[in-house]
Amino acid sequence: MTTTDEAHILELLTEVKDPEIPVLNVVDMGIVRKVESEGDKLIVTITPTYSGCPAMDVISANIRTVMRKHFGEQVEVKTVLHPPWTTDWLTDDAREKLREYGIAPPEKGSPDKSLLFGEKAPVACPKCGSENTKMVSEFGSTSCKAHYKCNECLEPFDYFKCI
Amino acid sequence: MTQEQKFEYLLRLGDNALILGQRLGEWCGHGPALEEDIALTNISLDLIGQARSILTYAGELEGKGRDEDKLAFFRDAHDFRNVLLVEQPNGHFGDTIARQFLYDHFAWLLFNELMQSSDEQVAAIAAKSIKEVTYHRRHSSEWIIRLGDGTEESHAKIQQSINDLWMYTGELYTPDALDEAAHAAGIAPDLTKLADYWHENVHGVLKQATLDIPEDGWMQKGGKQGIHSEHLGFMLAEMQHIPRAYPDAQW
Ligand SMILES: [Zn+2]
Numbered sequence: 001m002t003t004t005d006e007a008h009i010l011e012l013l014t015e016v017k018d019p020e021i022p023v024l025n026v027v028d029m030g031i032v033r034k035v036e037s038e039g040d041k042l043i044v045t046i047t048p049t050y051s052g053c054p055a056m057d058v059i060s061a062n063i064r065t066v067m068r069k070h071f072g073e074q075v076e077v078k079t080v081l082h083p084p085w086t087t088d089w090l091t092d093d094a095r096e097k098l099r100e101y102g103i104a105p106p107e108k109g110s111p112d113k114s115l116l117f118g119e120k121a122p123v124a125c126p127k128c129g130s131e132n133t134k135m136v137s138e139f140g141s142t143s144c145k146a147h148y149k150c151n152e153c154l155e156p157f158d159y160f161k162c163i
Numbered sequence: 164m165t166q167e168q169k170f171e172y173l174l175r176l177g178d179n180a181l182i183l184g185q186r187l188g189e190w191c192g193h194g195p196a197l198e199e200d201i202a203l204t205n206i207s208l209d210l211i212g213q214a215r216s217i218l219t220y221a222g223e224l225e226g227k228g229r230d231e232d233k234l235a236f237f238r239d240a241h242d243f244r245n246v247l248l249v250e251q252p253n254g255h256f257g258d259t260i261a262r263q264f265l266y267d268h269f270a271w272l273l274f275n276e277l278m279q280s281s282d283e284q285v286a287a288i289a290a291k292s293i294k295e296v297t298y299h300r301r302h303s304s305e306w307i308i309r310l311g312d313g314t315e316e317s318h319a320k321i322q323q324s325i326n327d328l329w330m331y332t333g334e335l336y337t338p339d340a341l342d343e344a345a346h347a348a349g350i351a352p353d354l355t356k357l358a359d360y361w362h363e364n365v366h367g368v369l370k371q372a373t374l375d376i377p378e379d380g381w382m383q384k385g386g387k388q389g390i391h392s393e394h395l396g397f398m399l400a401e402m403q404h405i406p407r408a409y410p411d412a413q414w
Contacts, residue, residue: 051291052184052212081216082287084294113275113297116304116364137198138298139205147198163294 001037009035012070013044016062020055020142023101026063030089033080041074042067047085050143050163086110087162098160099126104148106162123159125150135159164348170225171244172345173285174234175387177217178245181235182395183266184210185402186253195256202302203259209295216288236406240395247386248331250395254324257310257317261324264303268364269335271296272357281349304368311372318373325369326377333382336361341387 013032014025026032026046034045044063048056060077067075087106095105104126112118122131130152140147145158187207194200218231248266253259274296277289310321336358345351369376385391406412
């Protein structure tokens with residue numbers, strides 16, 4: 001497979017969106033780890049965001065559908081766990097899309113896992129940009145999000161939490 | 164370590180996550196506040212995801228064509244290898260938080276070590292899971308402090324929950340022959356070493372919560388060998404009855 005083929009396939013894969021955050025596609029999210037061919041077969045390797053993320057099954061089914069449309073039946077979607085997905089793999093473009101969609105994007109850099117109660121960096125409100133915000137709950141409407149509120153404009157919002 | 168022993172060891176890891184995940188799922192729609200309802204079920208989802216990865220791998224290793232669903236839904240209580248702690252009933256919110264706190268501190272230490280496992284797939288699953296366990300541990304520890312250092316009533320209740328569950332903690336960090344074999348094979352860490360860290364970390368939070376640290380007295384054990392409390396059977400009956408009633412059902 002040449003680099004142009006790969007770029008073309010990645011371009012096609014941008015059609016596949018995250019069913020829970022439809023402004024993001026699988027390439028933006030950094031979950032597509034590899035595209036390769038083995039004989040006639042096309043193999044797309046993805047990595048899950050969270051262990052129990054129910055969107056992953058839908059995402060692999062959708063990748064299969066899109067790839068079959070362009071390349072026929074010989075398509076396989078493989079899942080690997082290593083190296084584990086991190087929010088650092090979200091592209092800058094994806095961060096901007098999240099903010100526009102009303103979800104505060106994760107800060108960059110993985111959190112220090114050895115700390116029991118780590119200092120939390122301020123999260124800016126995606127609506128008004130104020131950093132005068134408060135975490136309501138570390139758990140939100142999906143595995144990847146925490147629940148915040150803005151003390152400035154009083155809007156509640158989701159924060160894509162950093163892992 | 165034989166393949167059968169490795170399969171058994173993986174069942175311990177996978178069943179802990181599966182059974183605790185199922186227990187937490189029972190809170191769905193019953194949480195004391197909307198945020199906590201969502202938190203407990205989020206944690207449940209993470210745990211079931213971890214169980215899925217581990218049991219899928221266990222099934223492949225066993226080589227008898229059992230996938231994660233077969234292992235979850237078509238084994239009886241005596242074939243489960245989870246520790247007794249995780250099958251204990253939810254009780255009130257404090258009981259659930261205490262159970263979670265005692266487990267999370269163990270799981271965090273264990274997965275931290277399993278990232279260096281000689282088995283690449285175990286190491287990969289651990290590296291994935293520790294990210295999730297890290298915020299589970301923070302959530303349960305924050306609640307222990309809030310309840311312990313809260314009102315007179317919340318203090319008394321969470322102290323009682325910790326006291327009641329303490330006898331199930333020894334099993335977490337006391338190795339048996341299989342744990343030792345897994346350690347010798349480089350797959351798993353030395354549990355006796357984790358025991359010291361577990362005590363140190365758990366004691367630290369309990370102190371901050373102004374709670375008394377229970378004595379390490381008589382410890383219940385048996386879950387890892389398949390000898391369970393009566394609670395597991397009832398739980399499995401509920402968890403397994405649909406796939407058993409309609410064994411070939413597909414989504
Ligand atoms: Zn705002």
